[in-house]
Amino acid sequence: MATPLIQMALDSLDFDATVALAEQVADSVDIFEIGTPCIKHNGVNLVKELRARFPNHLLLVDLKTMDAGEYEATPFYAAGADICTVLGVSGLATCTGVIKAANAHGAEAQIDLINVDDKAACARACAEAGAQIVGVHTGLDAQAAGHTPFNDLALIADLGLSVRVSVAGGINQSTVQDVVRAGADIIVVGAAIYGAASPAEAAREIRELVDAA
Ligand SMILES: O=C(CO)[C@H](O)[C@H](O)COP(=O)(O)O
Structure with a gap:
């Protein structure tokens, strides 16, 4: 199995702080995620800025699209996103719209399974529709209520679908x-890096642990 990719979630609202944090951790991560609050606050210009500064990193825009999939995602792919996210709860038509926009730009669509009741069925349907990535995701509010993504990861990884699992x-x-051993292809880390005293050091630790697993 290939070494999983590490995705750093940039969850600040501040444009300059987001760019500065990305600079600090760049050597240790593969994908920069522009988090949902961050992309809502800063818009497509932040995608362009990170694309220009980090031509060799993958760039995920966490749109969490809920409707108008193709229309909403298209400008972000055009600005340089490699991956945009769409909510599985939006339904297959919206997911298919984002997949279509991704394919038109030689990019990828990630289906976020957050709050989906039947995660296996949704993952299967989206894989059949051509999604490249499914995301098992316990959101920040659910984490605060004590939930974790580990059982869902085992469920989705064990399906053996022809998609990567984040x-x-x-x-x-x-x-x-x-989570490496459970079969994750992409591991997202936010607070454990940006909340650390030294984000660069925390990102290095995560890299070493993933490489050693
Ligand atoms: O998408 C998100 C919230 O919806 C976060 O970016 C994601 O959960 C990663 O952050 P953390 O590691 O702090 O959970």
Whole structure:
């Protein structure tokens, strides 16, 4: 199995702080995620800025699209996004719209399974529709209520679908090797890096743990 990719979630609202944080952790991560609050606050110009500064990193825009999939995602792919996210709860028509926009730009669509009741059925349907990535995701509010993504990751990874599986939701130094072993292809880390005293050092630790798993 290939070494999983590490995705750093940039969840600040501040444009300059987001760019500065990306600079600090760039050596240790593969994908920059522009988090949902961040992209809503800063818009497509932040995609262009990160694309220009980091031509060799993948760029995920966490749109969490809920409707008008193709229309909403198209300008972000055009600005340089490699991956945009769409909510599985939006339904297949919206997911298919984002997949269509991704394909038109030689890019990828990620279906976020957050709050989907039947995650296996949604993942299967979206894989059949051509999605490249499904995201197992315990959001920040669900984390605050004590939830974790680990059981859902095992469920989705064990389906053996022809999509990559991403996992997000409070992953940190003590759990990152477990999610590698559970079959995650993309590991998302936000607070464990940006909330650390040294984000650069925390990102290095995560990299070493993933590489050693
Ligand atoms: O998409 C998100 C919230 O909806 C976060 O970016 C994602 O959960 C990663 O952050 P953390 O590691 O802090 O959970």
